[in-house]
Amino acid sequence: xxxxxxxxxxxxxxxxxxxxxxxxxxxxxxxxxxxxxxxxxxxxxxxxxxxxxxxxxxxxxxxxxxxxxxxxxxxxxxxxxxxxxxxxxxxxxxxxxxxxxxxxxxxxxxxxxxxxxxxxxxxxxxxxxxxxxxxxxxxxxxxxxxxxxxxxxxxxxxxxxxxxxxxxxxxxxxxxxxxxxxxxxxxxxxxxxxxxxxxxxxxxxxxxxxxxxxxxxxxxxxxxxxxxxxxxxxxxxxxxxxxxxxxxxxxxxxxxxxxxx
Numbered sequence: 001x002x003x004x005x006x007x008x009x010x011x012x013x014x015x016x017x018x019x020x021x022x023x024x025x026x027x028x029x030x031x032x033x034x035x036x037x038x039x040x041x042x043x044x045x046x047x048x049x050x051x052x053x054x055x056x057x058x059x060x061x062x063x064x065x066x067x068x069x070x071x072x073x074x075x076x077x078x079x080x081x082x083x084x085x086x087x088x089x090x091x092x093x094x095x096x097x098x099x100x101x102x103x104x105x106x107x108x109x110x111x112x113x114x115x116x117x118x119x120x121x122x123x124x125x126x127x128x129x130x131x132x133x134x135x136x137x138x139x140x141x142x143x144x145x146x147x148x149x150x151x152x153x154x155x156x157x158x159x160x161x162x163x164x165x166x167x168x169x170x171x172x173x174x175x176x177x178x179x180x181x182x183x184x185x186x187x188x189x190x191x192x193x194x195x196x197x198x199x200x201x202x203x204x205x206x207x208x209x210x211x212x213x214x215x216x217x218x219x220x221x222x223x224x225x226x227x228x229x230x231x232x233x234x235x236x237x238x239x240x241x242x243x244x245x246x247x248x249x250x251x252x253x254x255x256x257x258x259x260x261x
Contacts, residue, residue, distance in 0.1 A: 051098040058105065059092045062115040066146060068093075071112060075105055117145045118260040121186055123201070124236075126252040134249065142260060143188045154181010157206060157218065178220065180204050188231075188257065195231040195257055200224065203242055203251070221245045231257045 060068055072086040072093060082097030082105070095105050121141050127134040143149045156177040183202040188195055207219040223242045231237055236256040243250045 051100075053096055054099055054102055055094070055096045056102050056105075057092050057094050058109050059090075060109070060113050061091075062113050063091070064116065064146065067116075071109065074112065075108060078108060079105060116147070117190075119143050119145065119188055119195070119233075119257045120260050121149075121188070121197075122256050122258070123184055123199075124254040124256075125182075126254070128250055128252070130248045139182070139184055141184070141186065143186055145188050145190060148185065148187040150183070150185040152179060152181065152183045154179060154183075154204070156180070159217065178204075180206060180220070186255075191230060195233070196228065197231050197255065197257070198228045199239060199255065200226045201239070201242070201253055203244065205244075225253060229255075231255070234258055 060071065063071060068086055068088060068091065072084060075082075075084050075093065075095070079095070079097060079101045082095055082101040084105075085094045086092075087094060093109070095102060097105075119142070121143055123139045123141075124136060125139070126136045139151055139153070141149045141151050157180050158175045158177055161174045161176045181204065183204075184199065186197060186199040188197055190196070202222065202224045204220055204222040207221050221244075223244060225240050225242055227239050229237055229239055234256065236254050239253045239255055241250055241252045
């Protein structure tokens with residue numbers, strides 16, 4: 001009886017051992033199958049059909065050359081899938097894109113293509129002599145926001161720049177004309193809630209003394225104020241003071257910007 005029990009026990013041990021070896025042999029294959037199942041990419045869905053493309057020309061009514069480029073850049077950033085080109089000679093933008101792109105482009109252009117605001121700049125020149133008031137004068141100009149305007153008051157004087165006297169010919173004299181008087185150049189830009197002014201005021205005159213270079217060559221006196229300043233609509237601002245050469249006179253320059261309605 002005892003040998004039989006031992007034989008049975010050995011049989012059970014052998015069966016268990018074979019089962020364990022079988023599981024160990026098939027384990028790598030099962031793990032590999034699981035890894036392949038996990039690594040298998042998901043089924044790709046077919047790409048949606050491309051939207052039909054349309055073409056349209058948008059004419060810019062109120063934009064200047066500088067603002068046209070800004071509008072083109074804005075449209076390209078807002079509509080990355082559309083093809084956008086600027087035709088500056090015609091003041092127009094051509095767009096090729098979907099119906100939604102064209103509809104959004106029309107809304108953007110309508111919102112930003114507005115007439116540029118116009119201002120009247122009034123420069124006041126308060127003159128004084130040895131600290132005493134000696135009169136004042138005003139110069140007014142109209143400036144479109146983002147553009148430049150210029151005013152000149154005075155005269156042109158001739159200056160001989162060269163001459164020649166060849167044989168058997170008449171004398172040939174070259175003359176250049178110089179602007180003498182007051183010149184004001186100004187430009188305006190928006191700056192937050194206010195305005196940014198860039199102005200150049202130039203005052204020139206002919207001196208009483210003569211040049212040592214030539215009898216006909218005059219001596220020109222010139223004073224220039226080149227300044228950048230912040231302005232508030234309707235509020236005067238002092239840009240600076242010019243001391244006129246050859247005397248005790250000085251000019252204080254004020255400016256005020258008012259919107260043109």
